[in-house]
Amino acid sequence: MSQPSWFNRLSICAGLAFLYLPIVVLVVYSFNASRLVTVWGGFSTQWYTAAISNQSIVEGAKISFLVAAISATFATVLGSLAAIVAVRVRRFRGHHIFNGMLVAPMVMPEVVMGVSMLLMFVTLGIDRGPVTITLAHATFTMCFAAVVMQSRLVELDPSLEEAARDLGCPPFLAFMKVAVPNMAPAFVSAWLLSFTLSLDDLVISSFTTGPGASTLPMKIYSQIKFGVTPEVNAISTIILGVVVFGLVASRIVSTPSAKSSLAV
Amino acid sequence: MQSYVSIENLSKSFGFFTAVDDVSIGIGRGEFFSLLGPSGCGKSTLLRMVAGFETPTSGAVRLDGEEVTDVPAHRRPTNMMFQSYALFPHLTVGKNIAFGLEQDRLARAEIRQRVSEVAEKLQLTALLDRKPQQLSGGQRQRVALARALVKRPKVLLLDEPLGALDKNLRTETQHELVRLQRELGLTFIIVTHDQHEAMTVSSRIAIMRQGKVLQIGSPAEVYETPVSRYVAKFLGEANVFEGGATTRSGSELAVESAEAGGPVFATAADHVSTNGRFWVSVRPERVELARQGSGLEGVIEQFSYAGSGRHYRVRLKSGATLDALRVNLGAEDDLSVGDTVFASWMPQAARLLAD
Numbered sequence: 001m002s003q004p005s006w007f008n009r010l011s012i013c014a015g016l017a018f019l020y021l022p023i024v025v026l027v028v029y030s031f032n033a034s035r036l037v038t039v040w041g042g043f044s045t046q047w048y049t050a051a052i053s054n055q056s057i058v059e060g061a062k063i064s065f066l067v068a069a070i071s072a073t074f075a076t077v078l079g080s081l082a083a084i085v086a087v088r089v090r091r092f093r094g095h096h097i098f099n100g101m102l103v104a105p106m107v108m109p110e111v112v113m114g115v116s117m118l119l120m121f122v123t124l125g126i127d128r129g130p131v132t133i134t135l136a137h138a139t140f141t142m143c144f145a146a147v148v149m150q151s152r153l154v155e156l157d158p159s160l161e162e163a164a165r166d167l168g169c170p171p172f173l174a175f176m177k178v179a180v181p182n183m184a185p186a187f188v189s190a191w192l193l194s195f196t197l198s199l200d201d202l203v204i205s206s207f208t209t210g211p212g213a214s215t216l217p218m219k220i221y222s223q224i225k226f227g228v229t230p231e232v233n234a235i236s237t238i239i240l241g242v243v244v245f246g247l248v249a250s251r252i253v254s255t256p257s258a259k260s261s262l263a264v
Numbered sequence: 265m266q267s268y269v270s271i272e273n274l275s276k277s278f279g280f281f282t283a284v285d286d287v288s289i290g291i292g293r294g295e296f297f298s299l300l301g302p303s304g305c306g307k308s309t310l311l312r313m314v315a316g317f318e319t320p321t322s323g324a325v326r327l328d329g330e331e332v333t334d335v336p337a338h339r340r341p342t343n344m345m346f347q348s349y350a351l352f353p354h355l356t357v358g359k360n361i362a363f364g365l366e367q368d369r370l371a372r373a374e375i376r377q378r379v380s381e382v383a384e385k386l387q388l389t390a391l392l393d394r395k396p397q398q399l400s401g402g403q404r405q406r407v408a409l410a411r412a413l414v415k416r417p418k419v420l421l422l423d424e425p426l427g428a429l430d431k432n433l434r435t436e437t438q439h440e441l442v443r444l445q446r447e448l449g450l451t452f453i454i455v456t457h458d459q460h461e462a463m464t465v466s467s468r469i470a471i472m473r474q475g476k477v478l479q480i481g482s483p484a485e486v487y488e489t490p491v492s493r494y495v496a497k498f499l500g501e502a503n504v505f506e507g508g509a510t511t512r513s514g515s516e517l518a519v520e521s522a523e524a525g526g527p528v529f530a531t532a533a534d535h536v537s538t539n540g541r542f543w544v545s546v547r548p549e550r551v552e553l554a555r556q557g558s559g560l561e562g563v564i565e566q567f568s569y570a571g572s573g574r575h576y577r578v579r580l581k582s583g584a585t586l587d588a589l590r591v592n593l594g595a596e597d598d599l600s601v602g603d604t605v606f607a608s609w610m611p612q613a614a615r616l617l618a619d
Contacts, residue, residue: 168339168415
């Protein structure tokens with residue numbers, strides 16, 4: 001490998017700056033003592049205090065975390081089942097279409113998904129609120145969970161379960177005793193990914209929410225309408241922290257091979 | 265004789281592809297039996313049908329007199345050693361070995377007893393607390409073997425068990441397998457594509473091709489009396505020449521061969537017909553090369569030194585090539601590339617093949 005040229009270095013720096021500078025600014029200004037968002041007035045954590053004592057924000061955060069946790073659980077269970085079918089049940093009629101439909105929601109416009117789910121809930125006469133947001137989130141995060149589980153299942157040597165059966169385990173037990181423990185990191189990874197996706201979703205939540213059920217991103221968005229306050233910066237920084245933690249944790253648990261090869 | 269493992273007219277098709285085609289094999293108790301063939305010949309599928317992982321399209325499998333064709337894998341008295349070893353990565357070596365016994369709900373004390381017994385036999389005692397990822401290839405192979413053996417199966421099935429080992433360890437392990445098999449008196453069925461391995465370990469070999477069994481016999485039988493050119497060439501090397509007009513004196517034949525460019529000699533039983541197409545096959549190590557004398561005249565085209573032997577490729581006058589192998593007994597090599605030589609062999613060294 002040759003050394004990167006100054007042009008390579010510069011373009012990488014420029015690219016990364018474009019991506020991350022706004023976030024850095026946001027985080028820095030969340031510690032701003034000044035009331036004005038763009039003027040630095042010294043270091044302070046007062047906006048964090050203000051944010052967590054803001055009843056409306058705390059309420060939104062509670063709904064968001066609850067929705068994220070429950071929908072992530074649903075998404076992981078459903079996604080895993082879908083992945084098992086996609087990987088293990090080979091060559092059934094239309095399995096290509098099934099695989100395609102499994103991942104299509106990843107690229108489906110959120111607005112379209114939001115509208116269609118809203119229409120469905122209205123048609124079915126379901127009162128909109130935290131429950132409908134949870135259902136909607138489980139639906140759109142499920143495909144991400146399925147993809148995570150699918151990649152783990154593909155790596156898993158199918159002769160492991162055959163070995164278990166050969167040693168006297170009936171097929172279902174063989175799956176539970178051998179495949180499931182070896183998929184555990186992927187379950188955690190899929191859950192964390194679904195959780196973070198749900199946590200920061202605004203569009204689908206807005207379509208499927210009802211009175212009195214505003215998630216944190218919705219609260220922030222409505223506050224922005226009255227101008228950006230340093231409080232919003234503080235809340236955003238907290239969300240950022242949670243999301244980064246979730247993604248890093250999901251990354252760490254999903255690469256057990258790297259860990260075990262280090263251990264050797 | 266009643267076979268211990270009896271494979272009766274077994275066939276397996278996947279869609280339009282026939283992986284195993286009407287195979288019948290009888291395997292005796294305590295045999296070390298090899299299924300030998302190139303990849304895709306159906307040998308693994310056949311083994312998997314004996315293990316219960318594949319359902320035969322037709323035919324039957326009997327173990328010790330009992331029909332097991334429709335018995336699922338987890339209730340068959342067979343155990344398999346997988347090509348990938350298939351060790352459970354989340355369990356320690358000890359737990360891996362104990363897995364099968366735990367399925368049988370044996371008492372803890374007995375499980376511990378049997379695990380330590382088999383661990384000792386396979387030099388795994390020091391490794392029982394390790395995870396499979398922390399073992400070397402050879403150690404993993406022994407764990408896989410221990411895990412299958414600890415269940416004391418009626419038949420141990422081995423699917424290319426030594427494929428992942430390097431050559432020295434492989435030879436070592438082959439001897440180890442034979443020793444274990446003798447000691448335990450178990451019936452082993454091994455799948456391999458390595459003819460040398462099959463010859464080394466087995467009491468009998470079935471040579472397979474395209475889903476069919478071509479020949480079954482002891483290593484000496486299949487090597488000395490192959491039924492076809494394919495078998496002759498698959499088991500080691502063979503010089504094969506198409507035969508023509510033949511004069512017979514007793515069991516000895518002198519065969520005119522246009523391909524070889526002269527008469528070649530062979531032996532054949534009286535019932536072997538020399539009408540129609542037939543071939544004469546001779547192993548390179550049976551060919552004698554001399555600077556003068558009678559035989560097929562040719563020029564040495566290639567020479568390779570293989571340690572235990574010297575390998576010569578001779579271009580015959582007819583244009584065909586002939587391989588000869590001289591065992592290295594320490595004598596000076598008196599032949600070199602470009603030399604004119606005469607190749608000959610004893611009539612009993614060559615075989616007549618009808619296919």
